[in-house]
Amino acid sequence: MTAMHDQFDTLARMYEDMFRLPWRRHLEKHSVLSALGSFGDRAVLDVGCGTGVYTREVRRRGAARVTGYDVSEGMVARARLIERGEPLGIEYSTEPPDPATDCYDLALGVYVLPYAEDYRSLVNVCAAAGRVLRPGGLFVTLPVNPDYDGRRDYYARYGFRLWDAEPRADASRVTLELAFGPYHEKITARHWSRTTLERALAEASFTDVTWLDFQVAPQGVQEHGREFWAPYLCCPHASLITCRKK
Template sequence: MASRFDALGDMYEEMFRLPWRAHLESFSVLRALGALEGEQIYDIGCGTGLYSRVMKRRGAARVVGYDISEGMIAVARRREADRPLGIEYTTTASDAEAGAFGRALGVYILPYAEDYTTLVEMCSIAARALRPGGLFVTLPVNPDYHGGRAYYERYGLRLFDAEPRADASRVTLELCFGRYAEQITARYWTRGTLERALRESGFEAIDWPAFRVSEEGIARYGEEFWHPYLDCPHASMITCAKV
């Protein structure tokens, strides 16, 4: 899977500026993470470092970005070299700093677990990094996402079943905005299985907070623009705490 993303760094950078990511997703994720001043944060599946940079600018004392894609990390390191923030980037998940972090973020990492064992392993990366009581925020595919091929098009994406929905079944994500038309295969997981994997990995207090839109997003695009996504988002947000 890493090689599939090595060449997509520029697209992911531009996608972060789309309205739904700028005014809904990132707004909601940062609300869920809470105050970041002085925190140590582990950004799992950091890609080109988009969230890593935002969190560091919001006062995090330390941010470590981890991704298995050499291409994504190369872009992240170039951004760090151009405008140094003191972010560390790595392609290796090490246990050397187990329990060192107060927050862990995993945006769209769980949809790439192809089986339950891998799903638990991904959750466990976050659990090992966190100290007891540490917060993990992650975004899987919404177990109840809308199956209509065109439902999310106004936001620059399409998401639809590639096979009947069941744990680990394939879903097709099409990123369709600007000059881009990329198709990615992700995996669907039921709500119960996601919660079971998190508990098995050492998490408790599992919650599914709703997405919210920033005041700027409403002012710029109007409330009607956001209704389809808020009614049935393509992703869910999960928060949980390390036991």
């Protein structure tokens, strides 16, 4: 059987282009970077870095050392290719960092929790950050919003559709259909309840779990108007969680 993350091996280009969508550029990125705070002198780990869109952003914003970790060979190959063309000193790996030799101040994991197929994998992906963060280190992560709007067209104006492929329960399948530019792809993600996400984070040695609201950057409001953002802000498809290593 194919693992959930194998579906990403051939989707590198689409994930890069997706970053141009207003929802990612003006809302998600703005909110994630605000949640992470300042980067000066910090070592940052990007778990499930994909092609490294956030990894590069964090490095350009002044992080002292940045590592991208992703299980997908295809995603990491693309990230390394970009690094060769525009060297930023980022290391990419398909292996999680080793706590015996590595330590980080900040970690992010954007849309990686939704690809854990069972509870143990959910804990493990959180622990990939938890094991190497220093005590008090911040982890910012975005699972599927446990209360997302399951009506098929609710998020269509943002370039995607999302619906329950089976009744909503822990690890139940959620279909994400990405339809923008030349792309039309279906991806299978997993629903995790609020309680289970918090339990998994606690088991991966995190505390102070906080569920933040998304915010739109002023440029996003200027370009698209408040009306455009209202449905997303009212019921986002993702949740924005911060927590701290014990």
